[in-house]
Amino acid sequence: MTDDIRALAGGFPALSPQDWRPLAEKALRGADFEETLSRTTVDGIDRGPVFFDRPEGAHAVDAAPRDIHLPWGMRQTLVEASPEAANAAALADLMGGVSELELRLDPEGRFGLKANDVDLMDAALKGVDLTLAPVHLDSLGGQGHHAHAFLTLMARRRVDGEQIEGGLGISPVERAARQGVALDDQCFPKAIEIAELAHAAFPNLKVFRADAALAFEAGGSEVQELAMMAASAATYIRLALKAGLGADAAARSVEARLVADTDIHLTIAKLRAARRIFARIAESFGASDQARRLSLHATTAHRMLSARDPWTNLIRNACAGFAAAAGGADAITVRPLTEAIGRPTPFARRVARNLHILLAEESHLGKVTDPAAGSYLHESLADALAQKAWALFQEIEAKGGLASALSSEWFQSEIAKSRRAHLNRYEAGTDQILGVTQYADPDPRAVETDGSWPDDDLPACALAPIRFAAQFEEAAQ
Known part of the structure; x- marks a missing residue:
């Protein structure tokens, strides 16, 4: 008996598309082959129906072995307005299995935590051991101010010899685009100053966030999201180098x-493509093999959520969480099912964090380092995404980098085209939204929230987050 499973294929010749297609056409019983089986993404990437080989080098993804007990960082976002409420939610999340926290900071407390000084931030994180539970910042305004306050808090709590991880979430380019304002001339110098301070005191801290989720949540395509990640990462590695960090430390920041x-x-293919793209960028800056591995945080999509029937968001989150885990994300955030209508209750937070437990401990997704390796489908899609995203990244760089591409609104106009293409597919019935455009419940059951979001939304801009279901929900009322 052999230990080599490949011996099982002995005597069976490899099949080609020419072998398979006649059989598929016979099974279709006269239906058009291309119309029935062939699909493409919004970016024009071929999705099959079947792949018979892998592109050369497409399977070369640097996926580090996972911790058997904690295969990915289970990160939960705190959106409570007061430090007291945020602290109660943080402690409940950590006791319930979450391993990382993210503070969504809003100077006015409308869409997140109002903690504009170190004492308020300290109150929000009372009882949280920063050496065991990494904390990441997501500031809706005043990134530099919040970063300084958080560094002060970590210094206040630090014990000699202990290493503190987490992230400051510094992303001046994306924040300016999200708020629809011009990039301040002082943003980059401030970011460089923060990088210097953070690296000197806390070398394991993630300083910058390449927040390409902004493009996707505004209706962009996978290629546009990957290209934005690449351009953002290149921008922030350059800033880190200006702050005096070496190439390895800059890539790891x-x-x-x-x-x-x-x-x-x-x-899955997108996340695998992201690793290949980042590794190439880090290599171009002189980073070593060990520093070229991308630190990847995946969050379940806001744009896919339903407000009319929030219970269907449980299915969406399960699919997205599975994809993030199988795609090799280092940290995953599952949005509460109520996010489209209001702040989450303890129940909604518990359901979100329990999905991590189901994926990790019942589905055992963390048992395999890279479950998509060897899949011709995922490797072919990842290669196509990486190739197209790299070409778009080069186009962004030729326009002067991400800041220039956004300030000229060229990139926003490209995303608007993809957003329209997605909506056209939903309107034509080519793509469906479960519970909204397909199998809609005529009398959906209400979900309790901990208060609705403010009526006045975040500042309107070309990269504001959207929900594809919104226009269909309005039409159904």
């Missing part, structure tokens, strides 16, 4: 945030 949605196979 960046965490990328991408989005996982219900398209499981495309999400």
Whole structure:
């Protein structure tokens, strides 16, 4: 008996498309082959129906072995307005199995935590051991101010010899685009100053966030999201180098945030493509092999959520969470099922964090380092995404980098085209939204929230987050 499973294929010749297609056409019983089976993404990437080989080098993804007990960082976002409420939610999340926290900081407390000084931030994190539970910042305004306050808090709590991880979430380019304002001339010098301070005191801290989720949540395509990640990462590695960090430390100072949605196979391919792209960028800056591995945070999509029937978001989150885990994300955030309508209750937070436990401990997704390796589908899609995203990244760089591409609104106009293409597919019925455009419940059961979001939304801009279901929900009322 052999230990080599490949021996099982002995005597069976490899099949080609010419062998398979006649059989498929016979099974279709006269239906058009291309119309029935062939699909493409919004970016024009071929999705099959079947792949018979892998592109050369497409399977070369640097996926580090996972911790058997904690295969990915289970990161939960705190959106409570007061430090007291945020602290109660943080402690409940940590006791319930979450391993990382993210503070969504809002100077006015409308869409997140109002903690504009170190004492308020300290109150929000009372009882949280920063050496055991990494904390990441997501500031809706005043990134530099919040970063300084957080560094002060970590210094206040630090014990000699202990290493503190987490992230400051510094992303001046994306924040300016999200708020629809011009990039301040002082943003980059401030970011360089923070990088210097953070690296000197806390070398394991992630300083910058390549927040490409912004492009996807505005309706962009997978290629546009990957290209934005690449351009953002290149921008922040350059800033880190200006701050005096070496090439390895500069590459490690960046965490990328991408989005996982219900398209499981495309999400897996996208995350694998992101690693290849970042590794090439880090290499070009002189980073060593060990420093070229991307720190990847995946969050389940906001744009896929339903407000009319929030219970269907449980299915969407399960699909997206599975894709993020199978795609090899280092940290995953599952959005509460109520996010489209209001702040989450303890129940909604518990359901979100329990999905991590189901994926890790019942589905055992963390048992395999790279479950998509060897899949011709995922490797072919990942290669195509990487190739197209790299070409778009080069185009962004030729326009002067991400800041220039956004300030000229060229990149926003490209994303608007993809957003329209997605909506056209939903309107034509080519793509469906479960519970909204397909199998809609005429009398959906209400979900309790901990208060609705403010009526006045975040500042309107070309990269504001959207929900594809919104226009169909309005039409159904």
